[in-house]
Amino acid sequence: MQLNERFTETNITILHEMHLFAPKYLLSDLPDCTVTCIENICSFYKLDCTVVVREYSAFRPLYRQMHTLVSVTDLLSKKHVATTTLPDLSDEIKTTINEDNAGDDHDTDTESESISNWADMSFIKPLRAITDLSGFPALSWLYTILVSLAVTSSTAERTMSRIRIIKNRLRTTMLDEWFSSLVIVANEKDIVDMIPTDSIIDCLAANSDPLQKLLLTN
Numbered sequence: 001m002q003l004n005e006r007f008t009e010t011n012i013t014i015l016h017e018m019h020l021f022a023p024k025y026l027l028s029d030l031p032d033c034t035v036t037c038i039e040n041i042c043s044f045y046k047l048d049c050t051v052v053v054r055e056y057s058a059f060r061p062l063y064r065q066m067h068t069l070v071s072v073t074d075l076l077s078k079k080h081v082a083t084t085t086l087p088d089l090s091d092e093i094k095t096t097i098n099e100d101n102a103g104d105d106h107d108t109d110t111e112s113e114s115i116s117n118w119a120d121m122s123f124i125k126p127l128r129a130i131t132d133l134s135g136f137p138a139l140s141w142l143y144t145i146l147v148s149l150a151v152t153s154s155t156a157e158r159t160m161s162r163i164r165i166i167k168n169r170l171r172t173t174m175l176d177e178w179f180s181s182l183v184i185v186a187n188e189k190d191i192v193d194m195i196p197t198d199s200i201i202d203c204l205a206a207n208s209d210p211l212q213k214l215l216l217t218n
Contacts (some may be wrong), residue, residue, distance in 0.1 A: 010040065017041040021056075021146060023125050027064055032057050045145055047138055055139040063129050070125045070132075125148045162186045 007015075007078055017040055019025055020033045035049040042049040127143040130136050166182050167174060174182075185192055205211040 010044075013040045014044055018146060021123060021126065021143065023063075023121065023123075024068065026126060027067065032060060041142075047142060050139045052142060055136045059126075059133075059136055059139055062133065063126060065127060066129055066132075070128050072124060072128070085136065155199055159183065159187060183186065 017033075017038050020037060033053060035053055038052060039049050041047075042052055123143055123146040127140070127147050130140045130143060162183065166186060167179060
């Protein structure tokens with residue numbers, strides 16, 4: 001009953017039309033989509049069905065030729081994400097992160113394989129292929145929407161749970177900038193735990209004259 005209430009007949013129809021833009025369908029021998037096949041999703045997102053169909057027919061053969069050249073390696077490496085998410089860190093900290101990750105090769109390989117399968121089935125590859133091309137404005141807009149759609153609300157729900165912990169009754173006057181920074185630190189706890197405490201202190205001291213004086217004094 002809850003599923004029927006959440007997913008109306010219109011929503012189910014739109015979800016069914018989405019699979020026409022998935023990589024698996026693009027690479028299959030099934031016929032191209034028509035105006036009647038995607039009229040609901042185009043109407044919902046206010047797109048011209050005729051333009052989308054025309055761009056789809058032109059893009060599909062191009063994607064079959066270039067899909068193996070589209071790279072998603074930046075989504076596969078946990079170590080790459082850990083080091084590139086924090087560009088202001090020193091080389092010493094990044095080396096420490098890589099050393100900590102060295103013992104997790106098995107878990108990382110399993111996770112990378114899972115993410116690789118997900119990337120091959122998601123709308124990311126077609127979107128990146130369209131980004132490298134030109135002449136597909138409507139299709140590019142539609143793929144941008146499809147990529148940004150959340151599969152579940154669990155991430156947002158976990159963030160809301162952390163907000164209750166961070167902004168408690170003792171921190172009701174917290175400014176938005178400081179609050180946003182604390183939320184990011186709480187959400188990326190696995191990355192923060194890899195950073196040595198001494199390195200964090202050094203980074204804070206390097207951006208604060210009073211802290212530099214205290215450290216020099218001690």
